[in-house]
Amino acid sequence: MTQSNGPIKVDSKAVSQQLLDQYDTFLFDCDGVLWLGTHLLPHIKETLNLLLTQGKKLYFVTNNSTKSRAAYAKKFASFGIDVTEDQIFTSGYASALYVRDTLKLVPGTDKIWVFGEEGIVDELKLMGYESLGCNDPRLNEPFDIATSPFIAQGLDPAVKAVIAGLDTKVNYHRLAITLQYLQQPDVKFVATNIDSTYPNKGHILPGAGSMINCVAFAAGREPAACGKPNPNMLNAIVTAKQLNRSTCCMVGDRLNTDIRFGVEGKLGGTLLVLTGIETEENALDVSSDHPLPKYYADKLGDLYELLN
Ligand SMILES: O=C(O)[C@H](O)[C@H](O)COP(=O)(O)O
Ligand SMILES: [Mg+2]
Numbered sequence: 001m002t003q004s005n006g007p008i009k010v011d012s013k014a015v016s017q018q019l020l021d022q023y024d025t026f027l028f029d030c031d032g033v034l035w036l037g038t039h040l041l042p043h044i045k046e047t048l049n050l051l052l053t054q055g056k057k058l059y060f061v062t063n064n065s066t067k068s069r070a071a072y073a074k075k076f077a078s079f080g081i082d083v084t085e086d087q088i089f090t091s092g093y094a095s096a097l098y099v100r101d102t103l104k105l106v107p108g109t110d111k112i113w114v115f116g117e118e119g120i121v122d123e124l125k126l127m128g129y130e131s132l133g134c135n136d137p138r139l140n141e142p143f144d145i146a147t148s149p150f151i152a153q154g155l156d157p158a159v160k161a162v163i164a165g166l167d168t169k170v171n172y173h174r175l176a177i178t179l180q181y182l183q184q185p186d187v188k189f190v191a192t193n194i195d196s197t198y199p200n201k202g203h204i205l206p207g208a209g210s211m212i213n214c215v216a217f218a219a220g221r222e223p224a225a226c227g228k229p230n231p232n233m234l235n236a237i238v239t240a241k242q243l244n245r246s247t248c249c250m251v252g253d254r255l256n257t258d259i260r261f262g263v264e265g266k267l268g269g270t271l272l273v274l275t276g277i278e279t280e281e282n283a284l285d286v287s288s289d290h291p292l293p294k295y296y297a298d299k300l301g302d303l304y305e306l307l308n
Contacts, residue, residue, distance in 0.1 A: 007272070007283055010297035016306040019295055023249040023269055026051060027237070027262070029228075030062040030072075032199040032253030032276015033300055039201045040079045041275050043301025048081060050304050058087060059237060061250075063193035063227040063257060065092035065165035065208065068122035089237055091192035091208075091227025092116075095163050096123040097236060098226045103161060103188050105129065111158040115178040115215060116165030116192065116208075124163075132156060133177065135169070143173035150177045155184065164215060164223065165192035166208035175215060182219035189219070193227030195257055199276040228252075229260035234267075251300065253277050255290035263291035272296040 010016050028034060034044050051058060060072070060083060067075065069088040076083040099105050099112060107128030114120050114134040121131045133139065138149050145151055150173075162181050167174065181187050195207035216223055227233060238245060249269035252258020253276025262270035272283050272293035282288065283296040297303065 006286060007293050007296045010271070010295050010302055010306070013306045015295075016303050019249070019269070019271065020051070020054060020056075020303065020307075023056070023247050025057040025059070025241075025243055025248040027059045027061050027248060027250045027267070028300075029250075029252035029254070029258045029276075030060055031064050033251055033273050034060075035079070036199055036201040036275070041299060041301060043299075043304045045079065045081055046308075047301050047304040050307065057241070057243075058083075059089065059241065060087055061089045061228065061233070061237065061261075063091040063195055063208070064198075065090055065095065065119045065192035065227070066117040066168070067092075067119040068126075069093055070122070071119065089233065090119060090123070091233070092119040092123045092163075092165060094226040094230070094233040094236065095120060095165070095190050095192050096127050096129070098190055098224065098232070099124070099129065099161055099163070100127050102224075102232075103190075105160050109158065110160040111156060113156075113159045113162045113178065113181045113187075114165075115162060115174055115211075116167050117169075120163050120165055120192065131163075132159060133174070139173045139177070140169070140171070141173060143171070143176050145176075148173065148177070150180070155180055159184075159187060161188040161190055162215075163190045163192065164208075164212045166198065167211055170211055175218070178215045179218045182215060182221055189216070189221050189223040191216075191223035191225040193257065194225050195227075195254065197277060199253065204277070228257040229264060231261075231265055234261060234265040255282060255288065255292070259293045260291050262293075269294045271300075273298070273300050275299045 194209040198207040250262030270293040
């Protein structure tokens with residue numbers, strides 16, 4: 001059933017075709033839209049192929065910073081989906097761009113402390129930056145102020161920024177040393193993204209924002225958050241790919257990141273899918289603090305199923 005005022009549900013062949021006809025470019029969120037962890041959602045491959053056969057351009061815009069763009073290309077390949085690195089944008093990449101283009105840190109001289117995973121380190125490395133923290137095995141040791149090498153050796157004065165993101169190895173040692181850097185007033189504080197939760201198969205798990213808030217609260221500081229809905233991330237994509245915003249559609253599973261990104265970024269359309277974070281009730285809640293999508297669907301694969 002479609003709504004006359006508010007989001008239109010993609011629940012018929014006509015609406016599915018109407019949606020496809022309006023846009024020449026689709027920006028896809030990944031977690032909760034394409035997959036849940038290592039589980040590919042139904043008819044994703046078929047939907048992407050359908051769009052390609054209709055001549056659409058496809059880009060993938062994820063707030064998940066745990067993998068680099070190169071690692072994501074491999075993840076797509078593992079599902080038998082042919083996506084190249086230059087179609088992928090991550091919040092880790094957006095954070096590295098921020099360090100280089102806004103903070104203007106000097107590669108080879110300035111270092112970055114990473115409270116997060118490899119995806120951030122790899123993107124920084126491509127820009128010539130050395131990072132500390134992340135998966136340094138010494139951080140896996142239980143924290144003891146008397147024995148922590150990070151406390152004993154003191155802070156590295158070359159560290160000029162902390163980048164914080166989703167860290168599935170989070171522990172007190174990582175939190176404690178990250179806080180030491182954040183107590184330095186000249187060390188900038190960068191967050192990959194603000195997602196409070198992360199959808200996996202059958203479970204909603206703590207997201208990057210929940211971990212970042214822990215160190216932000218301890219430090220009494222507010223980070224610059226680089227992923228969706230930050231317009232700088234969209235500007236970077238629009239410029240790199242020379243996109244016409246009015247013919248782009250953002251597809252996501254979260255209102256306060258994906259749909260806000262599309263609406264405030266003045267993209268022609270937004271499609272919310274219900275395979276991740278949001279429910280149908282949220283999608284239709286006109287009293288919501290967040291912008292509502294133009295369209296919503298139970299799942300992305302419905303675009304394909306309704307047309308076949
Ligand atoms: O907490 C996180 O980092 C996010 O919940 C998650 O990984 C977001 O990924 P996206 O849905 O943007 O692909
Ligand atoms: Mg998502």
